[in-house]
Amino acid sequence: MPPPIQDIVEACRAVVPTPYYLIDEARLVLNLEKLAALRERTGVKSVLALKCFATWSVFDLMRPYLDGTTSSSPYEARLGAEKFGKEVHAYSVAFSQDDIRAVRPHATKIIFNSVEQLERFRCEVEGLPVGLRINPGVSHSHYDLADPARADSRLGASDPAAIAAAGDFVSGVMFHCNCENADVDSFQSILEHIAREFGSLLHRMQWVSLGGGISFTDDTYPFDRFCDTLAAFADRFGVQLYLEPGSAAVTGSGFLVTQVLDVVRNGADIAIVDASVEAHMLDCLVYRMTARVEQPVSGHHRYTVAGRSCLAGDVFGTYGFPRALRVGDLIPFADAADYTMVKKNWFNGVSMPAIVVRRLDGRIDRVKTFGYDDFVNSLS
DSSP, rough: OOOOOHHHHHHHTTTOSSSSSEHHHHHHHHHHHHHHHHHHHHHOEEEEETTTOOHHHHHHHHHHOOOOOEEEEEHHHHHHIIIOEEEEEEOOOOHHHHHHHHTTTTTTTEEEEEHHHHHHHGGGTTTEEEEEEESSSSOOSSOOOOOOOOTTOSSOOOOHHHHHHHGGGOOOOOOOOOOOOOOOHHHHHHHHHHHHHHHHHTTTTTTTOOSBBBOOSSTTSSSHHHHHHHHHHHHTOOOEEEOSHHHHHTTTSEEEEEEEEEEESSSSEEEESSSSSHHHHHHHHHTOOOBOOSSSSOSSSSEEEEESSSSSOOEEEEEESSSSOOOEEEEEESOOOOTTTTTTTOOGOOOOOEEEEOOOOOOOOEEOOOOHHHHHHTTT
């Protein structure tokens, strides 16, 4: 088992200044091994969702376990081709003419979001496998903001007649309709709906992507049942199945390591750290979530831990610590691999966390640092 994060960050204290994102390869491999097991047992291929995690300094480790990457923009498609290799699934909610020209040299598949985009560009991507995203009208999401099948959704084609006609011009389809779905019953229900409503189309396809958002690498997830479900679906329709894991590939492997700069009292004890929720863990604000502190035990010393930006609501959460906090204490926040580094920003000009990787051999590798020049060059 990997060592406790507290031991790792204390070992880093003398050589890596805070704040920094820490990726632990030993923890990352635990997820990757499940992806490999899924492929071995079912034939299902996995392509890493770069919109969630694109820290290419660990791609050498990830590459043997995955079959490629999936992108949401030309830049991501190019990154996938240049830094990961293997398959590159190029998708966008809406391609421009320039986007198509930029994506085509890198893509091994191009997936259109609408029948209209397919009709407009299919001649320009002739020779490449082409797919269409379909909105099946059902989904699993805890948040309306992230629900692909929300009312009036723009994500995927929904007109049955147009979809059926488009089937003559595509070799595959994508159904991305899950978000943080840890319920295998819900996943099976969605898959049954897809089979029932689109079965005649699926029999004409060579491949089907079921997107991402499925928490199948969690320790409590019924992995055997998940494998059986996917294998049966692929066999029923004679298709190559793809998943697009993002969080599932990296969950539990990333941390944001911060240091207490000040402790103040204003109705509550407040510890201010050298990072920012707004700038460094944005999804916590977007989805109104409390960041999770990585510590072995909690305690009776209650503190609200807040960021250093001027945003009044720049608050990670309120926690119990085993002892009173002091200036200089390190606080590592968990779940900081997915949707963190890809969303970091320069709000307030707050120092950007470095990116640090703990390699499998225990070596600490500071792979990226950011400074004033990066801040200035991001502006005009």
